[in-house]
Amino acid sequence: MKKNSTVIQEDPENTLGERLRLRRKELKLSMKEVAISSGLSIGFISQVERGLTSPSLTSLTAIANFLRSDVTNFLSQPKSKSSITRHQERDVYTINKNGLQYERLSDSFPGHTLNSVIIHEMPGHRSESISHEGEEFFFILEGAITIYIDGVVNILEAGDSLHFDSSRSHSAWNHTNKVTTVLHVCTMNVFGDQDTVKDIPGIFDCRGNLIFSKDHSMDLNIHSGNK
Amino acid sequence: MKKNSTVIQEDPENTLGERLRLRRKELKLSMKEVAISSGLSIGFISQVERGLTSPSLTSLTAIANFLRSDVTNFLSQPKSKSSITRHQERDVYTINKNGLQYERLSDSFPGHTLNSVIIHEMPGHRSESISHEGEEFFFILEGAITIYIDGVVNILEAGDSLHFDSSRSHSAWNHTNKVTTVLHVCTMNVFGDQDTVKDIPGIFDCRGNLIFSKDHSMDLNIHSGNK
DNA sequence: AGTAAATTTTAGTATAGGTAAAATATATTA
DNA sequence: TAATATATTTTACCTATACTAAAATTTACT
Structure with missing residues (x-):
């Protein structure tokens, strides 16, 4: 595959990897636990969290499921603005x-x-x-x-x-x-x-x-x- | 990669591929248009829509962007139930x-x-x-x-x-x-x-x-x- | 300080993400 | 209706990346 494999979101505060790490830490889980439970390797989890590689949809689903969060929470786009209606x-x-x-x-x-x-x-x-x-x-x-x-x-x-x-x-x-x-x-x-x-x-x-x-x-x- | 590459959702009415096809048809686009605009091949779009292969996150994002829909719309879980509060x-x-x-x-x-x-x-x-x-x-x-x-x-x-x-x-x-x-x-x-x-x-x-x-x-x- | 646990790094590989082109199906037009 | 254009599927293939095991390093704990 000839595509650039950087993670889908370029905002450093909101990359897939950062969201996954944040969620994992909220749940006080180690990468080892995530890896074992999602059937992936510890090194891979590390690489995903640091944005060095992008998981397949299957792998991402497995990770998200263990983190008790819907896949979409890790992929949704950042939003801005507000509006008021009188x-x-x-x-x-x-x-x-x-x-x-x-x-x-x-x-x-x-x-x-x-x-x-x-x-x-x-x-x-x-x-x-x-x-x-x-x-x-x-x-x-x-x-x-x-x-x-x-x-x-x-x-x-x-x-x-x-x-x-x-x-x-x-x-x-x-x-x-x-x-x-x-x-x-x-x-x-x-x-x-x-x-x-x-x-x-x-x-x-x-x-x-x-x-x-x-x-x-x-x-x-x-x-x-x-x- | 040793993982099974079937698409993430097993419900035949709600697979990623089916959602993508539905959206494409709503917009009256051909696979050719989707392929060219997302930088992928027509054959690949076909395979994705028919569930024969799973796109990478990067490719999925490119497709979703062209379909003017957030990635998450194609990945969200089916929901059920309702509740009423008096x-x-x-x-x-x-x-x-x-x-x-x-x-x-x-x-x-x-x-x-x-x-x-x-x-x-x-x-x-x-x-x-x-x-x-x-x-x-x-x-x-x-x-x-x-x-x-x-x-x-x-x-x-x-x-x-x-x-x-x-x-x-x-x-x-x-x-x-x-x-x-x-x-x-x-x-x-x-x-x-x-x-x-x-x-x-x-x-x-x-x-x-x-x-x-x-x-x-x-x-x-x-x-x-x-x- | 010593040790255990967690994470990162490194070097690799197999497979699946994705291709081009041919074949087939469908839609359009005269 | 037949011819043609367009859309989609199929086939055979390739290579890059998704993911690994193991070693090295960092961090946390006692």
Whole structure:
């Protein structure tokens, strides 16, 4: 293989090897213990931690498993920036006037994972059942709502919250005759990246609903400020 | 190398190769385009997608970058389960009676990333400045609070929200003379895994505060139900 | 200071990460 | 429908690196 074999992340504070070492030390393990338990040699662990060699995915998985940490924790990209959203300055997106209104809270910074909106579900509105990557957290701010997860009914009221893996089939129904307000936070799925390329039709929220369309034929009613 | 080179995930619906192919097709790219742009051969992309060979971390990163997706999206573990927290059934943790009260909302399921609590910050309470992996989202439910990020002042009021990368130094100060209630959601860091091993002193929340201690010498005032 | 344990270094090798090119499958076009 | 272009898979191969064992060095402990 003709590739340069330096470790994937060039930031000296955040290399794969450094993260592995940090984690190992947190757990007060020796390289010997890690090596034996992951079926690798002590010398190799040393080289990996010092960035002299890069483990195969199989070896990395074995190491990570013994360190009780998901592989992804050692590979995720460093992130920066923050954003603040004032309650009087939320962007409001309307999808079909009788159904949903969104107020986008979180903005994006490079590599961000969290995505959050305030959703106003109109009385009686039902969203289609979907599933996708990531996980979601609902916090009911006002009103009540029924959420189906894999067909199981969950009736939530103000102050209740629900946290689940988005790969489970889920949908929402405002079974009341008033608007329900939900704070919705989810981990970003691959469809929702801001740097969308090629023929992805637009930006989706974490529930798979199209928010922006690229060709503007489906542009939504968007405005900022007071709803 | 004597290791078995099958791909790391045995679930046929979720192999690395299948995820890569799915993503490529979503973006309507050919293997040729992926190969050329990541500096690899078409045949190799094919073999990777079909699980016949496993890419090195360097190659995987190159592919993932071209697919506009973080490496971790292709490696994360499948997740299951969900949990629901009623507003009258939240677990309440008190950390030093004059400072903070937590109501834990999200529960854990294998591989979960999100972690959420409702925090009641007592008047005048200041938390220490910390930084750690992950990202955080604050939504102010009641009252007001000052949050410092890298020394920059952010004054938030009810309905405001803040989203930032936790690796930035951050702290909070309830500058008012009333209790402030904050919904706090963050991505789990490696310290907070429920399967903590060895001499980790206990479970930390995403702000690095110790919630449970293993030797119980620092056990917190924990009860469920009405606060 | 002596010793045990942990880590790094060194010198090596086997295998798998990755290739080029041919073969096959699929999509497109006239 | 046939011809052609494009996409993907297959095949045979190579070499660099993933990983080793063992020695040397460093660190921690008593």
